[in-house]
Amino acid sequence: MNAPMPNLMLDVARLRMDFPILSQMVHGKPLVYLDNAATTQKPRAVIDCMANYYAEYNANIHRGVHILSQQATDAYEGAREKVRRFINAARREEVIFVRGTTEAINLVASSYGQRLWPGNEILITEMEHHSNIVPWQLLCERSGAVLRVTPISDAGELCLDEFERQLGPATRLVAVTHLSNALGSINPLRRLIELAHGVGAVVLVDGAQAVAHLPVDVQALDCDFYAFSGHKLYGPTGIGVLYGKAALLDAMPPWQGGGDMIREVSFAKTTYNDLPFKFEAGTPHIAGGIGLGAAIDYVSKLGQPAIAAHEHDLLSYASEQARAIPGLRLIGTAREKASILSFTVAGIHPHDVGTILDDAGVAVRAGHHCTMPVMTHFGVPATVRASFSFYNTIEEVDVLIHGIRRAQEVFG
Amino acid sequence: MSELRDLYQELIVDHYRRPHNYGPLVGANRHAEGFNPLCGDRLTLSLNVVDGMIKELRFEGVGCAISTASASLMTDALKGKTEAQAEAMFQHFQALVTGTDKAEAPVSLGKLEVLAGVREFPVRVKCATLAWHTLLAALHSVKQPVSTE
Numbered sequence: 299m300n301a302p303m304p305n306l307m308l309d310v311a312r313l314r315m316d317f318p319i320l321s322q323m324v325h326g327k328p329l330v331y332l333d334n335a336a337t338t339q340k341p342r343a344v345i346d347c348m349a350n351y352y353a354e355y356n357a358n359i360h361r362g363v364h365i366l367s368q369q370a371t372d373a374y375e376g377a378r379e380k381v382r383r384f385i386n387a388a389r390r391e392e393v394i395f396v397r398g399t400t401e402a403i404n405l406v407a408s409s410y411g412q413r414l415w416p417g418n419e420i421l422i423t424e425m426e427h428h429s430n431i432v433p434w435q436l437l438c439e440r441s442g443a444v445l446r447v448t449p450i451s452d453a454g455e456l457c458l459d460e461f462e463r464q465l466g467p468a469t470r471l472v473a474v475t476h477l478s479n480a481l482g483s484i485n486p487l488r489r490l491i492e493l494a495h496g497v498g499a500v501v502l503v504d505g506a507q508a509v510a511h512l513p514v515d516v517q518a519l520d521c522d523f524y525a526f527s528g529h530k531l532y533g534p535t536g537i538g539v540l541y542g543k544a545a546l547l548d549a550m551p552p553w554q555g556g557g558d559m560i561r562e563v564s565f566a567k568t569t570y571n572d573l574p575f576k577f578e579a580g581t582p583h584i585a586g587g588i589g590l591g592a593a594i595d596y597v598s599k600l601g602q603p604a605i606a607a608h609e610h611d612l613l614s615y616a617s618e619q620a621r622a623i624p625g626l627r628l629i630g631t632a633r634e635k636a637s638i639l640s641f642t643v644a645g646i647h648p649h650d651v652g653t654i655l656d657d658a659g660v661a662v663r664a665g666h667h668c669t670m671p672v673m674t675h676f677g678v679p680a681t682v683r684a685s686f687s688f689y690n691t692i693e694e695v696d697v698l699i700h701g702i703r704r705a706q707e708v709f710g
Numbered sequence: 711m712s713e714l715r716d717l718y719q720e721l722i723v724d725h726y727r728r729p730h731n732y733g734p735l736v737g738a739n740r741h742a743e744g745f746n747p748l749c750g751d752r753l754t755l756s757l758n759v760v761d762g763m764i765k766e767l768r769f770e771g772v773g774c775a776i777s778t779a780s781a782s783l784m785t786d787a788l789k790g791k792t793e794a795q796a797e798a799m800f801q802h803f804q805a806l807v808t809g810t811d812k813a814e815a816p817v818s819l820g821k822l823e824v825l826a827g828v829r830e831f832p833v834r835v836k837c838a839t840l841a842w843h844t845l846l847a848a849l850h851s852v853k854q855p856v857s858t859e
């Protein structure tokens with residue numbers, strides 16, 4: 299097939315100029331950055347806005363009487379409002395700033411987890427990232443609860459029947475990814491959440507991969523918790539979000555103790571602050587929060603439908619080209635899929651494919667992608683993963699495909 | 711490109727395709743497991759050491775071209791060597807693949823020198839040395855699997 303027409307809705311060539319890193323040469327070749335699932339690149343607007351905070355109004359927040367502190371507080375709380383709008387949370391207090399997805403999940407496991415008892419069950423899926431597995435294993439050890447795992451099919455789709463069978467009155471919590479980082483599979487969240495609520499379980503959604511590629515409306519999903527990282531959404535590292543329904547968060551005990559999370563402290567008794575501050579002990583990553591707000595402004599301007607359309611074109615073109623390579627096996631062929639092309643090449647270890655692609659200027663990930671159970675399911679030690687963003691082009695996919703063929707020549 | 715060719719020389723690709731000394735070793739008296747968590751490479755090394763001399767050694771596992779070829783070449787090179795000689799070769803090999811051997815008088819490592827190209831690919835040094843770290847663990851009989859991290 300010929301390359302599809304470039305999507306008319308996004309002017310990708312112009313957008314690429316917003317990302318200083320993308321014009322770089324590596325090993326003497328133009329950088330082809332296809333490791334967006336690991337972390338996305340940052341537009342100038344994000345970089346500038348963080349530098350601007352440090353250069354012009356750096357101050358601590360929530361406690362200063364001076365003008366700079368007021369400006370910093372306004373910017374940080376303004377970012378919280380941007381996040382609220384972006385995921386359509388009902389209230390701003392439902393947006394808790396954390397370090398990232400991992401910390402968000404650990405917060406829920408530690409705090410909400412205190413309600414779990416022996417005999418309770420936590421249900422996760424076989425396609426989860428280690429950060430949505432290990433906190434629940436730790437919680438099970440602490441609480442005596444039992445971890446159950448819904449299997450995936452050989453296409454990398456969640457076995458819905460099995461999920462439904464595994465749900466029961468003992469299920470207290472369901473933790474599931476929105477978009478799999480190893481397979482690209484999109485889970486039918488509405489249905490999963492409805493089923494889980496049917497047995498009285500709360501649902502945490504790992505949105506680490508989804509936020510950059512799919513529309514997220516926490517009210518329409520009716521999820522109880524939604525976790526994501528700023529750095530996979532064109533924002534900085536070290537900042538992320540835990541969304542939680544206010545009624546749940548209100549009833550949960552604090553997680554970490556310290557400044558900002560208290561109302562009044564004495565040695566006899568300490569009372570806790572209101573949401574969201576109850577869960578935000580200590581000085582936060584102020585520049586990170588502000589940078590995340592700028593990233594949300596940036597992607598909101600492009601619009602989710604245009605982003606999704608372009609990325610869909612890239613993924614279908616890449617999948618088609620990849621399928622034509624003899625010996626290439628796609629890992630993850632779900633019908634509902636986005637942004638991720640995971641594969642192995644017969645007779646060549648993914649690590650070697652990665653090195654040969656790197657030499658061609660193509661940045662991919664080769665490894666288990668923090669999803670060792672997925673690797674076990676497919677009987678591979680690792681895969682090569684190319685992951686796309688709206689700033690990638692059809693020409694870049696061609697460089698990737700050419701690089702894979704080159705690897706086959708080297709190993710010829 | 712030529713650096714890439716230096717890395718994936720024919721001899722390396724050959725040893726990856728058809729590794730020498732691959733499989734279980736009957737009558738082994740030393741074992742160790744090596745693991746590279748970065749890429750999931752795993753190998754088990756079994757040796758038969760008698761009076762300080764490596765009589766026989768074999769390996770098993772899954773790995774990339776570099777780690778498999780390195781294990782294959784290493785097992786070829788160490789047969790009949792004493793433990794002390796093996797440890798000395800480990801030092802020289804490490805210097806070879808990290809490119810820190812330039813100043814000293816070069817010690818000949820024979821066929822192992824085909825792995826010198828790794829020095830241009832710092833992230834792959836761990837692949838090349840996995841078998842050797844596992845060897846050291848086996849000689850010192852470390853019970854825990856060794857990890858490159």
Ligand SMILES: Cc1ncc(COP(=O)(O)O)c(C=O)c1O
Binds near residue numbers: 401427475504
């Ligand atoms: C699906 C998924 N969940 C969780 C995480 C963890 O995110 P972070 O490392 O930003 O906390 C990742 C990142 O790789 C991911 O892809």
